Amino acid sequence: MIEETIISKAIVESYLKDVLDSIESDVIIAGAGPSGLCAGYYLAKHKYKTVLFERGLKLGGGMPGGGIMFNKIVVQDEGKATLDEFGITYHQYEPGYFVADSLETTACLTEKALKAGLKIFNLVSVEDVMIREGCVTGVVINWSAVEMARLHIDPISFKSKVVIDATGHPSEIVHIVEKKSGGKLLTPSGRIEGEKSMWAEVAERLSLENTKEVYPNLYVCGMAANAVFGGPRMGPIFGGMLLSGKQVAELVMKKV
Ligand code: 48H
Numbered sequence: 744m745i746e747e748t749i750i751s752k753a754i755v756e757s758y759l760k761d762v763l764d765s766i767e768s769d770v771i772i773a774g775a776g777p778s779g780l781c782a783g784y785y786l787a788k789h790k791y792k793t794v795l796f797e798r799g800l801k802l803g804g805g806m807p808g809g810g811i812m813f814n815k816i817v818v819q820d821e822g823k824a825t826l827d828e829f830g831i832t833y834h835q836y837e838p839g840y841f842v843a844d845s846l847e848t849t850a851c852l853t854e855k856a857l858k859a860g861l862k863i864f865n866l867v868s869v870e871d872v873m874i875r876e877g878c879v880t881g882v883v884i885n886w887s888a889v890e891m892a893r894l895h896i897d898p899i900s901f902k903s904k905v906v907i908d909a910t911g912h913p914s915e916i917v918h919i920v921e922k923k924s925g926g927k928l929l930t931p932s933g934r935i936e937g938e939k940s941m942w943a944e945v946a947e948r949l950s951l952e953n954t955k956e957v958y959p960n961l962y963v964c965g966m967a968a969n970a971v972f973g974g975p976r977m978g979p980i981f982g983g984m985l986l987s988g989k990q991v992a993e994l995v996m997k998k999v
Contacts, residue, residue, distance in 0.1 A: 776804020778965025779909030781988025803849035810979030822982020914967035936973030946977035964991035
């Protein structure tokens with residue numbers, strides 16, 4: 744015999760336990776695209792208590808869509824070791840160009856990150872941050888459904904030592920901090936420099952150079968790093984995203 748109310752209680756109690764366990768952590772990541780998942784995997788693997796909030800229902804950000812919905816991604820030589828780390832299958836198309844299935848890549852990143860201990864909450868949007876004495880000290884979240892329905896319902900906050908903006912092109916968390924700090928970002932102009940047009944080679948290099956702290960205790964990685972520091976976009980080549988996620992984890996581990 745199956746009792747429906749036990750199913751309900753099991754889900755509600757288990758979820759609320761996860762929420763309560765996550766209210767204070769070492770690192771909060773906004774965005775479960777390739778860079779955010781990768782960062783979360785490396786941080787969790789090294790025993791940093793890490794919580795990731797993803798606005799969408801599904802994980803992977805822009806990766807499952809590959810290039811123009813052809814579900815393949817390209818990774819260059821530099822990114823190959825990361826594919827190996829996650830057990831992702833790939834083949835060499837031409838010297839230096841490796842092709843992987845974007846669905847397998849998303850699944851492997853997700854599985855490894857979750858198994859390493861990354862706590863992921865999907866359907867939750869980061870809508871603000873907390874700032875104390877010029878340092879980011881956590882995030883303010885709400886249900887994505889509340890955000891989409893534009894309901895006037897107050898959010899709640901989660902505290903962490905560091906926040907990572909892995910929200911991709913819109914670099915939403917840095918935009919919030921730029922607006923509320925009055926342009927005191929650690930960029931050349933103190934403001935968001937803005938994403939430039941496609942140039943894959945330069946973009947891949949800069950996505951690593953631009954992966955760094957952008958405001959005290961706020962780091963930026965992945966596509967958001969180039970959007971914030973003025974790098975170009977790169978199209979469906981994903982090595983830079985994976986390496987940027989790894990690099991931001993290493994930078995955060997040095998700080999925390
Ligand atoms: C919670 C949020 C919020 C929020 C957004 O776009 P992504 O895949 O990000 P990256 O940087 O890991 O990867 C970028 C890559 O997918 C890409 O777009 C490339 C390589 N483009 C090149 C080109 O030329 O176009 O994922 C970001 C994730 C998404 O899942 C969003 O739903 C989520 O962040 N998100 N989650 N709170 N405020 N904002």
